Amino acid sequence: MYTVTDLRSHGGADAYLRNCASRAVLDLLANKWVCLVVxxxxxxxxxxxxxxRRLDGITQKMLTQTLRDLERAGLVHRAVYPSVPPRVEYSLTPLGEDVGGLMDAIRAWSEHHIDDIRAAQEQYDRKAGEELQPV
Incomplete structure (x- = not known):
């Protein structure tokens, strides 16, 4: 059995604890739009x-908020160029590049296993429907 070592006594993070700051990072990274933007x-x-245009279905408001969150977390760099109208470009920081591989792996896994997930969901729904039938 695998047991997570409690690193608090050594000054480390422990995301399993409710007050651990690393939970905010997990919360950020678990957002689908964060994964897709990165x-x-x-x-x-x-x-x-x-x-x-690349992120089909995202609203302007959600993209703006996601980019702000990523910039605040140090994952995205926002460059504003003085022109009329102002030109704004976004790129990944080294930290963003580092997490980018993880985000790509999650996206690729999702695309690869969508049929498996759908089949499991249909099987679960069928079974749940059968269990609800009166005797």
Whole structure:
């Protein structure tokens, strides 16, 4: 059996504890739009409109908030160029590049296993429906 070592006494993080700051990082990274924005930026710098077109279904408000959250966390760099209208470009920081591999792996796993997940869900729903039938 695997047991997580409690690292608190050594000054380490322990995400299993409710007050551990690393939970905020997990919360950020668990967001689907964060995963997709980071993945979209992996090939290189993009402007807001390019990102919005690439991320089918994201609203302007959600993309703005996601980019702000990523910039605040040090994963995305925002560059503003003085022109009319102002040109704004987004790119991954080294920290963002580092987590990008993880985000790509999650996305690729999701795409690869979608049929397995759907089949399991259908099987679960059928079984749940059978259990609800009156005797």
């Amino acid at each position: 993945g979209a930026l992996r090939p290189g710098t993009m402007r807001f409109g390019e990102l919005r």
